[in-house]
Amino acid sequence: MFDFSYSDDQLAVKKLVRKFVDKEIMPHIERWDIEQHFETSVLDRLAELGLMGVCIPEQYGGQGMDYNTLAIVCAELERGDTAFRTAVSVHTALNSMTLLQWGNGFQKEKYLKPQAQGTKVGAFGLTEPNAGSDVAAIEMRAVRDGDVYILNGGKTWISLCDIADHFLIFAKTAPDQGHRGISCFIVERDFPGVTTRGFKNKLGIRAGNTGEVFLEDVRVPAENRVGKEGEGFKIAMSALDNGRFSVAAGAVGLIDACIEASLKYAHERETFGQPIGKHQLVQQMIAKMVAGYETSRLLVYRVGWMKNRGIRNTRETSLAKWIACDAAFNAAADAVQIHGANGYSHEFPVERYMRNAKAPVIYEGTREIHQIMQAEYALGYRSDKKLRKNLPSWPFGEEIE
Numbered sequence: 073m074f075d076f077s078y079s080d081d082q083l084a085v086k087k088l089v090r091k092f093v094d095k096e097i098m099p100h101i102e103r104w105d106i107e108q109h110f111e112t113s114v115l116d117r118l119a120e121l122g123l124m125g126v127c128i129p130e131q132y133g134g135q136g137m138d139y140n141t142l143a144i145v146c147a148e149l150e151r152g153d154t155a156f157r158t159a160v161s162v163h164t165a166l167n168s169m170t171l172l173q174w175g176n177g178f179q180k181e182k183y184l185k186p187q188a189q190g191t192k193v194g195a196f197g198l199t200e201p202n203a204g205s206d207v208a209a210i211e212m213r214a215v216r217d218g219d220v221y222i223l224n225g226g227k228t229w230i231s232l233c234d235i236a237d238h239f240l241i242f243a244k245t246a247p248d249q250g251h252r253g254i255s256c257f258i259v260e261r262d263f264p265g266v267t268t269r270g271f272k273n274k275l276g277i278r279a280g281n282t283g284e285v286f287l288e289d290v291r292v293p294a295e296n297r298v299g300k301e302g303e304g305f306k307i308a309m310s311a312l313d314n315g316r317f318s319v320a321a322g323a324v325g326l327i328d329a330c331i332e333a334s335l336k337y338a339h340e341r342e343t344f345g346q347p348i349g350k351h352q353l354v355q356q357m358i359a360k361m362v363a364g365y366e367t368s369r370l371l372v373y374r375v376g377w378m379k380n381r382g383i384r385n386t387r388e389t390s391l392a393k394w395i396a397c398d399a400a401f402n403a404a405a406d407a408v409q410i411h412g413a414n415g416y417s418h419e420f421p422v423e424r425y426m427r428n429a430k431a432p433v434i435y436e437g438t439r440e441i442h443q444i445m446q447a448e449y450a451l452g453y454r455s456d457k458k459l460r461k462n463l464p465s466w467p468f469g470e471e472i473e
């Protein structure tokens with residue numbers, strides 16, 4: 073059975089986020105972007121609205137809604153700005169959903185619950201200066217010493233680095249064992265030896281916070297290790313199945329914003345005695361945006377549907393992420409084109425959309441990595457093995473371990 077309609081609950085969340093974005097983000101976003109200011113009160117408001125853990129079960133402080141509701145939140149937030157969707161992606165999808173899938177009872181109670189309630193913020197530290205696409209090349213070390221691990225090394229390009237209270241950090245416990253030597257840890261900002269430094273002058277997502285996390289002899293309790301020793305690579309990859317879903321969903325919102333701005337401008341601006349919307353080459357750009365929006369949406373909601381049913385979705389998520397992020401970047405570039413010189417100025421939002429749209433083509437698997445994945449699945453070089461722990465299907469049961 074196929075059902076393409078929103079449920080009443082999903083529709084209510086969509087309206088809620090749209091109203092919030094229009095009232096509390098849109099009036100300020102141009103200034104925040106110019107000033108490179110991350111407005112932390114937006115996260116507080118998202119928490120008040122129950123949007124920091126929308127698809128986390130109620131028993132762990134969330135709203136208990138389905139996974140496509142997270143997609144709706146991400147799309148609506150990115151219509152406002154990529155910075156806030158990125159925040160929800162790392163906090164909810166990369167961190168909280170990973171704790172939901174792989175964390176034990178203690179970790180869910182201590183870390184997941186406050187994150188889902190929005191009183192604590194989570195981030196995700198995988199990338200290093202010498203290891204981005206090639207995750208197995210990470211160099212951060214974790215050495216066991218009794219009931220703690222001592223972590224040393226640096227992470228880079230970490231979203232919410234200066235904001236987050238908790239980080240999921242990936243480090244090598246067995247450096248000679250490649251991807252099998254990686255383990256995952258919950259690191260609190262307040263642990264001695266943790267420092268962070270946000271970047272300035274990024275190309276886009278300037279209203280966001282991204283930068284470095286340094287760990288120097290940080291003593292992390294062994295009870296903060298997520299999963300087994302050596303299971304970190306699998307945990308990182310399943311975290312990305314959730315993160316990429318939220319990024320793809322955000323891209324749908326960005327295309328929506330591009331269409332909204334382009335239609336307005338195409339009706340208003342006149343050349344050669346008629347609105348530019350009457351010129352067929354302008355229509356072609358709008359048609360491509362509409363096609364990108366509809367195809368991306370369908371790919372994203374299919375992934376949400378699979379997650380709801382507990383079906384493995386690495387392949388479908390990768391496809392949705394690649395197609396939606398490419399479509400969003402193309403839509404943003406065309407939106408600037410439709411605005412002519414005005415598109416090249418801060419006076420119109422489309423230049424921000426274009427700058428913002430580039431990062432999602434790079435993070436959570438570059439376009440090239442997703443193309444390789446799709447080809448490898450098709451050629452039979454790649455398949456997904458059963459995981460030890462799965463994301464719970466939806467509707468959630470009474471007790472989820």
Ligand SMILES: Cc1cc2nc3c(=O)[nH]c(=O)nc-3n(C[C@H](O)[C@H](O)[C@H](O)COP(=O)(O)OP(=O)(O)OC[C@H]3O[C@@H](n4cnc5c(N)ncnc54)[C@H](O)[C@@H]3O)c2cc1C
Pocket residue numbers: 162196197198199203204205206228229230231232277282431434435436437438439440441444
């Ligand atoms: C704004 C922003 C926020 C981010 N937030 C986070 C975060 O919160 N947490 C986190 O851990 N990371 C984060 N990242 C990092 C991001 O995930 C990495 O940048 C990404 O994985 C790519 O790694 P890299 O930059 O090292 O590029 P590289 O891996 O060095 O790749 C460079 C180029 O080579 C290509 N390439 C690499 N390998 C192959 C191959 N086998 N075949 C063909 N082409 C290849 C790539 O596609 C790319 O074009 C963020 C990045 C940005 C820009």
